[in-house]
Amino acid sequence: MGRTACLGRAIALSRREAARGLAEHWGALKYSQALTFMKLSAEGKVTADYYKANQSSELGVGFALALAHWVLAQRHSDRVVSIVPADTTLRAGWALTSREKGRRNNYRYRPQFFVELWKPGAPSLALPIACKGNHSNAAYSHGQLASASAHVEAVHIGPWNEPIRSEVAYPNR
Structure with a gap:
């Protein structure tokens, strides 16, 4: 049986309660295989x-x-x-x-x-x-x-030609 037939059977059985888990598992396998071949351009x-x-x-x-x-x-x-x-x-x-x-x-x-x-x-x-x-x-x-x-x-804050008070961040002092 070919892949197409397996896929068709899985899709057909996915509507039935007993085969729903198998069909979901098959779908997950199908997508994970497709993802392994995908790469970013x-x-x-x-x-x-x-x-x-x-x-x-x-x-x-x-x-x-x-x-x-x-x-x-x-x-x-x-x-x-x-x-x-x-x-x-x-x-x-x-x-x-x-x-x-x-x-x-x-x-x-x-x-x-x-x-x-x-x-x-x-x-x-x-x-x-x-x-x-x-x-x-x-x-x-x-x-x-x-x-x-x-x-x-580059930015002077305060009156011109007066040094500004600068703070240096030392958390342990």
């Missing part, structure tokens, strides 16, 4: 890698912001911690990309987020945040730390 692999990289980046940023929020809430327990995307804040001052109109600063480094530490009756403390991450070696991490420093130092 080159375009499918590129798309899968793109989504994997995006998800990894989003998870890294989420982890960095959660850690920053926790550390700053511990260090400044008397203040409210708010995290705002830097693009929202910086749109008021200058163009963010070459496509946007407005004053251009021709400086590509910017922080990704700002943290505001707010307390009623006290001046707010605003801190820039840059989120970076990788699964590479220490040399690559050092480059990322230098780049993150450049992103954070």
Whole structure:
């Protein structure tokens, strides 16, 4: 008996109660065999890698912001911690990309987020945040730390020509 006849018999018997389990098992075998021959095309692999990289980046940023929020809430327990995307804040001052109109600063480094530490009756403390991450070696991490420093130092908060108070997140200190 050929495969077609077996498939036809399984489909015909699937309506009967006694053979329903056998028919479902046959269907599962048929689909699992088909899946073993399926592979992603080159375009499918590129798309899968793109989504994997995006998800990894989003998870890294989420982890960095959660850690920053926790550390700053511990260090400044008397203040409210708010995290705002830097693009929202910086749109008021200058163009963010070459496509946007407005004053251009021709400086590509910017922080990704700002943290505001707010307390009623006290001046707010605003801190820039840059989120970076990788699964590479220490040399690559050092480059990322230098780049993150450049992103954070690109924005001056406070009166001109006065040094700003900067916070460094050390959870164990």
